[in-house]
Amino acid sequence: MSVATSEMLKQHLIDPEVCIRCNTCEETCPVGAITHDSNNYVVDASKCNFCMDCISPCPTGSIDNWRVVKSAWGVDEQFGWSELPAQQDITPSATGGQAEAIDYEVQALIAEAHSGVGGKTIAPLSAAKPSVNLFNRDKPAVAIVTGNFRLTDEGVDNDVRHIILDFGDTRFPVLEGQSVGVVPPGLDDHGAPHRIRLYSIASPRHGERPNTNNIALTVKRDGAGLCSNYLCDLQKGDKVSVTGPFGATFLMPNDSSANIIMICTGTGSAPFRGFTEWRRRMMPDAPGRMLLFFGARRPEELPYFGPLQRVPETLLSKYFAYSRISGERKVYVQDRMREQSALLAGLLRKGATHIYVCGLKGMEQGVDVALDDICRGDGMTWRELREVMRTEGRYHVETY
Numbered sequence: 343m344s345v346a347t348s349e350m351l352k353q354h355l356i357d358p359e360v361c362i363r364c365n366t367c368e369e370t371c372p373v374g375a376i377t378h379d380s381n382n383y384v385v386d387a388s389k390c391n392f393c394m395d396c397i398s399p400c401p402t403g404s405i406d407n408w409r410v411v412k413s414a415w416g417v418d419e420q421f422g423w424s425e426l427p428a429q430q431d432i433t434p435s436a437t438g439g440q441a442e443a444i445d446y447e448v449q450a451l452i453a454e455a456h457s458g459v460g461g462k463t464i465a466p467l468s469a470a471k472p473s474v475n476l477f478n479r480d481k482p483a484v485a486i487v488t489g490n491f492r493l494t495d496e497g498v499d500n501d502v503r504h505i506i507l508d509f510g511d512t513r514f515p516v517l518e519g520q521s522v523g524v525v526p527p528g529l530d531d532h533g534a535p536h537r538i539r540l541y542s543i544a545s546p547r548h549g550e551r552p553n554t555n556n557i558a559l560t561v562k563r564d565g566a567g568l569c570s571n572y573l574c575d576l577q578k579g580d581k582v583s584v585t586g587p588f589g590a591t592f593l594m595p596n597d598s599s600a601n602i603i604m605i606c607t608g609t610g611s612a613p614f615r616g617f618t619e620w621r622r623r624m625m626p627d628a629p630g631r632m633l634l635f636f637g638a639r640r641p642e643e644l645p646y647f648g649p650l651q652r653v654p655e656t657l658l659s660k661y662f663a664y665s666r667i668s669g670e671r672k673v674y675v676q677d678r679m680r681e682q683s684a685l686l687a688g689l690l691r692k693g694a695t696h697i698y699v700c701g702l703k704g705m706e707q708g709v710d711v712a713l714d715d716i717c718r719g720d721g722m723t724w725r726e727l728r729e730v731m732r733t734e735g736r737y738h739v740e741t742y
């Protein structure tokens with residue numbers, strides 16, 4: 343690393359595995375930060391000012407890559423890359439507290455959420471091309487709240503809510519699996535604007551009802567959480583500043599024969615509501631299967647429990663795991679997966695199968711071990727298969 347600094351910093355990078363070397367970014371960059379050699383297009387960290395002008399013209403999304411680093415990679419190092427480096431451990435314990443000092447920018451949050459794919463954040467080959475970074479803190483899209491509904495039973499603390507944001511005449515194109523940023527109003531104790539919070543979009547690309555210009559968010563109230571309380575308390579007609587859309591890889595394959603295995607906990611179900619709705623509306627007779635492994639403490643805390651029951655099994659096979667039902671043993675999603683070992687192994691043998699994991703960071707390892715066991719039981723090696731699936735954009739992880 344040649345550009346040394348004393349603080350953690352965010353670095354903009356271009357994914358050499360996805361970039362088609364079309365020169366669009368270099369032509370677009372207003373500060374000459376993007377350059378290339380015969381191998382790669384790269385971003386000079388000493389020039390990049392994060393204006394984002396290069397993001398939306400990029401035809402592949404390869405431009406939308408970010409890492410939080412202690413010292414930036416120089417252009418010469420990037421010229422030699424054949425793949426992006428993994429996100430380094432930037433937790434406070436790993437950085438001597440420095441990570442607490444930085445304002446976690448949205449892209450760094452996304453990089454961290456996707457770190458479970460070992461830096462190989464690759465969209466499914468058939469995925470539609472996403473629009474990204476159209477709106478930012480300085481130029482947010484202003485949405486109007488048109489609905490705010492409780493998803494969990496009245497007795498449940500920390501309610502989960504389904505919040506609908508309408509963009510009116512503002513073009514805000516999204517794909518299932520993308521996220522948006524919410525700018526909480528007001529200033530923090532130091533007089534600085536609050537951090538932007540990220541939420542997955544819980545609706546399909548053409549809105550809560552077909553051809554409406556709105557999105558839904560699934561938000562769990564967190565006792566002291568500034569943004570979750572702000573969102574959960576919104577009333578119809580309130581205005582919300584929204585940034586994004588973000589995310590160019592955690593996307594659906596546009597292939598009706600693709601098998602989609604979705605594994606989530608709690609509000610990690612948000613993108614999978616979008617996935618399910620899109621397939622139900624556009625490909626109701628798709629030959630590819632959709633499976634949902636969904637973990638919650640109790641049925642009363644499971645977002646979308648009622649509507650999910652009504653989705654026919656032919657479209658979506660549902661496996662619920664409850665961890666805190668009184669008198670019953672704790673069941674996690676990975677336990678339900680093990681119960682479906684034969685089915686999952688059969689699907690994993692197929693090249694058209696995609697896995698999506700979304701929710702608590704803690705479940706990543708348990709799911710990984712379960713897949714390892716399931717593969718071993720069927721004569722496959724998960725470590726090898728996982729690498730193939732990552733490289734082919736068929737293994738996706740978004741955990742917080």
Ligand code: NAP
Pocket residue numbers: 540541542543560561562607608609610611612613637638639640663664665666674675676700701702703704705706708740741742
């Ligand atoms: P939660 O209610 O705290 O937990 C859901 C379930 O996961 C519980 O049954 C819990 O069991 C179980 N669980 C805990 N540790 C686990 C492990 N190691 N392996 C498997 N299951 C485990 O969930 P939540 O509060 O809704 O949080 C969901 C997560 O999704 C958050 O981290 C959130 O940031 C993230 N997320 C949210 C969105 C969004 O748009 N809102 C999008 C993507 C991701 P216990 O009874 O043991 O606790």
